[in-house]
Structure formats: C-alpha cells, structure tokens
Amino acid sequence: MSATTGPGWVTASAPAKINLHLGVGRVRADGFHPLATVYQAIGLRDEVTVRPAPSYVVTVDGDERLPLDQVPADESNLAVRAAQLLARRHGVDEAVAVHISKNIPVAGGLAGGSADAAAALVACDALWELRLAREELVGLAAQLGSDVPFALLGGTAVGTGRGEVVVPAMAPGEYWWVVLGADFGLATPEVYRQFDALHASDQVAEPAIPEPLMEALRSHDVLRLGHTLRNDLETPAVTLHPEIEEMLGAGLAGTAVAALLSGSGPSCLFLCDGSGHAHYVAGELAERGYGPVVVTSGPVPGARVERIGGPR
Numbered sequence: 315m316s317a318t319t320g321p322g323w324v325t326a327s328a329p330a331k332i333n334l335h336l337g338v339g340r341v342r343a344d345g346f347h348p349l350a351t352v353y354q355a356i357g358l359r360d361e362v363t364v365r366p367a368p369s370y371v372v373t374v375d376g377d378e379r380l381p382l383d384q385v386p387a388d389e390s391n392l393a394v395r396a397a398q399l400l401a402r403r404h405g406v407d408e409a410v411a412v413h414i415s416k417n418i419p420v421a422g423g424l425a426g427g428s429a430d431a432a433a434a435l436v437a438c439d440a441l442w443e444l445r446l447a448r449e450e451l452v453g454l455a456a457q458l459g460s461d462v463p464f465a466l467l468g469g470t471a472v473g474t475g476r477g478e479v480v481v482p483a484m485a486p487g488e489y490w491w492v493v494l495g496a497d498f499g500l501a502t503p504e505v506y507r508q509f510d511a512l513h514a515s516d517q518v519a520e521p522a523i524p525e526p527l528m529e530a531l532r533s534h535d536v537l538r539l540g541h542t543l544r545n546d547l548e549t550p551a552v553t554l555h556p557e558i559e560e561m562l563g564a565g566l567a568g569t570a571v572a573a574l575l576s577g578s579g580p581s582c583l584f585l586c587d588g589s590g591h592a593h594y595v596a597g598e599l600a601e602r603g604y605g606p607v608v609v610t611s612g613p614v615p616g617a618r619v620e621r622i623g624g625p626r
C-alpha cells in the first residue's frame with residue numbers, strides 16, 4: 315500500500331513514566347530481568363510528528379536544557395524503528411520524516427525514548443489510516459522495548475514479564491512529583507549489569523508487587539505511598555554514581571515525603587503532598603544548587619494523537 319490520500323501529517327504525544335515499585339529478579343536466559351513494577355505516567359510529554367518523505371529521516375528539537383544532540387538522529391532512533399515496524403507489518407510502502415520535540419530528559423530513567431516510540435506508533439497509525447486496535451499496537455510496542463507498551467497505556471499500571479506485560483491499576487486522584495535531573499546519563503544495561511554484580515552470590519527473590527503499595531494507591535494515601543516506594547536499581551545506580559545518594563538526600567532535606575530513583579536513573583523523584591508542597595520542595599532544591607528541577611503530577615493519559623494536518 316502506498317497512501318496517496320489521508321492526512322498530510324500527524325502529531326502525537328506520549329508521557330514519561332516513573333516506577334513506584336521496581337522489583338527486579340535474577341537475569342533470564344535472554345539477558346532481560348524479570349520485573350514486578352508499578353508504573354505511573356507523569357505530565358512530561360514528548361511530541362512526535364510524522365509526514366510522508368522519500369526516506370526515513372529524524373530531526374529533534376525541544377527543551378534547550380536537554381542534551382538534544384544525544385538523541386539518535388538516524389534509523390537507530392526507537393521512534394523511527396516503531397514507524398518502520400508498523401509499515402512492515404501492514405504492507406505500507408511509504409517512508410516518513412519523524413520530528414521529535416523533546417521535553418522528557420534524555421537517558422534519565424524516565425523512558426523518553428520509549429515514549430517517542432509509542433507516540434510514533436500512534437501517529438503513523440493515524441497517518442496511514444490503519445485504525446488498529448490498541449491491543450495490536452501494544453503487541454508491536456512490546457517488540458520495540460520493555461517500557462513502550464506502558465507509554466501507550468499511560469495512567470497507573472502493573473508491569474510484569476520484562477516490563478512489557480501491562481495491566482491498568484486502580485489509583486484514583488493525583489500525585490505531585492518533583493523530578494530532579496542529573497548532568498550525567500546512565501545507560502540502562504549498565505545499571506542492570508551492576509545489579510547482577512551486586513547479587514552474584516545471593517539468592518534473588520522472585521519479584522512481586524507489594525500489597526501495601528497497591529492499598530495506598532487505592533485509598534490515595536500519599537504518606538503511606540511514600541513508605542512503600544522502592545526501586546531495586548537504586549543501589550546499583552548509586553554504586554555507579556555515588557552523587558545520586560546526595561541528590562536523593564537533598565530532596566528529603568527539602569521536606570519531600572519520599573525520595574526515589576527513577577527507573578535505572580539518574581533522575582531522582584520526590585513525592586510531595588500536593589502542588590504547593592511540590593513547588594516548595596523544588597524551590598528548596600534550587601536553593602541548594604540542585605537542578606534542573608521540574609514539578610509535575612500523575613497519572614496522565616498514554617500516547618494520543620494531538621493534531622492532524624492535511625489533506626495531502
């Protein structure tokens with residue numbers, strides 16, 4: 315199929331994710347780790363615009379505080395791979411130019427690349443008028459990366475498998491977070507390798523979702539949630555970059571309810587008791603010389619079409 319009708323371009327967005335719980339088990343034979351995780355989508359979104367082009371190309375702009383030059387600008391970019399996978403599966407004989415407008419920190423542990431892939435899937439689905447069911451897009455998303463299905467789904471969800479099996483969780487109300495970025499990135503595989511090294515000689519328990527955390531979410535109890543947050547990648551990340559411990563401590567000193575590493579890091583998350591408190595904590599961090607800080611809230615919706623231009 316080579317589309318000659320339909321929209322001229324489509325812009326879709328997808329959210330950053332955080333892990334309220336990240337339980338990691340012993341590495342599997344395929345090199346991935348079994349996870350029991352609770353995802354929440356937060357209000358930092360990237361936008362991806364796709365338009366027909368003679369060949370696949372990618373351009374990037376966005377928040378100038380981000381190291382945008384570190385986003386792959388070739389076909390290794392996960393958003394381009396998402397568009398190519400969808401085209402291949404559905405016999406679409408048309409390349410697209412992919413433009414990514416970034417707000418989500420790069421290599422920060424917030425799954426920005428996965429968000430871009432999810433947005434590209436949704437955008438190309440609309441551009442090529444495929445109208446695929448969400449479940450079909452989730453199946454493709456899982457082939458692109460462990461966090462991509464959740465970026466499609468959004469909200470709050472339990473993730474199992476290597477993170478790609480996602481089921482929505484009951485979590486009424488909103489939560490306020492301060493996200494503290496770092497001036498260095500962490501490569502996810504490196505943090506998992508460090509996890510393996512630290513646990514080489516112990517028994518690693520099967521990861522499980524803690525019931526007290528799910529209860530705190532169901533009853534929207536911020537203080538209880540603060541006591542139940544946990545990330546098994548925190549110690550490996552701190553071992554690689556000890557300054558992360560100092561960052562986490564700075565947020566607690568700034569009165570955050572709880573501090574947590576985001577995913578494989580290095581971004582740090584601070585749970586706050588409402589919007590006013592979050593802005594106070596962000597101010598305290600800035601005053602202590604930490605940054606960049608962003609105040610945001612979750613849960614928010616997953617990948618969605620924002621604007622459609624055209625016709626061709």
Ligand code: C5P
Nearest residue numbers: 345346347349459460476477502503506
């Ligand atoms: O799935 P994704 O491509 O995002 O994973 C990136 C890398 O992170 C993997 O190659 C692997 O090294 C590590 N990973 C892992 N276990 C998971 C998810 C990711 O070891 N459950």
